[in-house]
Amino acid sequence: MFASKTFIITGASSGLGKQMACDLSANGANCVLFGRNEDKLAETLLLCEELGGQAISVIGDVSRPEDCERLVDDAVKGFGGIDVYISNAGLSMWASFEEVKDLGIFRQLMEVNYLGAVHGAHFVLPHLKKSSGQFVAIASIQSRMAIPHHTGYAASKHALEGFCQGLRYDLEGTGVNILTVHPHWIRGTDMRANAFSFDGGVVGESKRSHNKESITPEECSLAVLEAIHRRKSELIIPNKLKLVPWLKLLWPGYLRWKIRSVIRRQNK
Numbered sequence: 001m002f003a004s005k006t007f008i009i010t011g012a013s014s015g016l017g018k019q020m021a022c023d024l025s026a027n028g029a030n031c032v033l034f035g036r037n038e039d040k041l042a043e044t045l046l047l048c049e050e051l052g053g054q055a056i057s058v059i060g061d062v063s064r065p066e067d068c069e070r071l072v073d074d075a076v077k078g079f080g081g082i083d084v085y086i087s088n089a090g091l092s093m094w095a096s097f098e099e100v101k102d103l104g105i106f107r108q109l110m111e112v113n114y115l116g117a118v119h120g121a122h123f124v125l126p127h128l129k130k131s132s133g134q135f136v137a138i139a140s141i142q143s144r145m146a147i148p149h150h151t152g153y154a155a156s157k158h159a160l161e162g163f164c165q166g167l168r169y170d171l172e173g174t175g176v177n178i179l180t181v182h183p184h185w186i187r188g189t190d191m192r193a194n195a196f197s198f199d200g201g202v203v204g205e206s207k208r209s210h211n212k213e214s215i216t217p218e219e220c221s222l223a224v225l226e227a228i229h230r231r232k233s234e235l236i237i238p239n240k241l242k243l244v245p246w247l248k249l250l251w252p253g254y255l256r257w258k259i260r261s262v263i264r265r266q267n268k
């Protein structure tokens with residue numbers, strides 16, 4: 001369904017980004033893969049080619065506007081235009097606010113999770129207007145509700161959500177679709193191990209388990225691709241999380257109790 005369409009995917013070196021790149025390649029799409037880790041990006045590139053897609057990789061950091069400009073330029077040079085920009089690169093944290101020793105964590109989360117998407121949007125929009133294309137922001141259910149130990153992450157995803165809501169108004173009549181994606185926990189990605197710890201280092205491998213309601217990168221990728229195909233403006237996965245805004249409004253005490261108990265179980 002995406003044959004010969006060109007997709008930019010930031011954060012394509014692991015997890016959800018890598019899975020989406022593979023699924024798009026299997027569907028005949030051209031993929032422009034972006035990330036900081038050259039070796040891991042090369043692995044994704046190889047997989048995409050083996051799956052029958054055409055792909056190029058661009059090394060860079062979404063928090064640097066000049067890298068995002070180069071990404072868009074290279075995509076246009078490589079494939080002649082851009083149909084979909086998937087802003088997927090992201091970082092997380094796991095620390096109670098009171099324990100945090102390095103406030104730089106908060107700045108870095110905003111620079112990657114929020115400003116990274118803003119930089120990409122700025123440079124890609126002229127091309128998406130030409131193709132009546134789509135800008136896809138991989139946010140999180142945490143752009144709608146916060147959970148313990150994630151203050152900076154939830155704030156950055158709330159900012160991303162606000163940006164996308166405003167952008168939708170500003171782009172009315174241009175033919176560009178904005179899709180925001182709000183997944184629950186995705187298991188089997190590098191997000192947890194790479195999350196910032198209280199001292200600004202990374203959490204590393206931990207025994208914390210994902211609960212049974214978490215989703216796989218495969219499930220998440222298929223749902224995102226389907227939402228792109230249908231030019232939806234919002235995707236919440238799994239479906240039951242659509243109850244979150246209602247619970248916040250009607251039963252906030254229950255929602256807070258539920259979130260606390262899920263996190264407590266994971267910590268055991």
Ligand SMILES: NC(=O)c1ccc[n+]([C@@H]2O[C@H](COP(=O)([O-])OP(=O)(O)OC[C@H]3O[C@@H](n4cnc5c(N)ncnc54)[C@H](OP(=O)(O)O)[C@@H]3O)[C@@H](O)[C@H]2O)c1
Nearest residue numbers: 011013014015016035036037062089090185186189190191
């Ligand atoms: N895992 C979850 O439970 C979950 C739940 C909801 C939403 N999400 C969102 O899903 C997206 C993908 O996460 P994931 O779970 O697949 O995690 P992941 O496996 O850690 O992937 C994150 C990707 O982002 C890239 N990245 C990080 N910082 C970057 C930067 N400054 N510039 C460019 N690329 C950067 C990483 O590549 P390099 O290291 O090569 O740069 C990596 O490819 C994120 O936006 C995350 O917030 C995840």
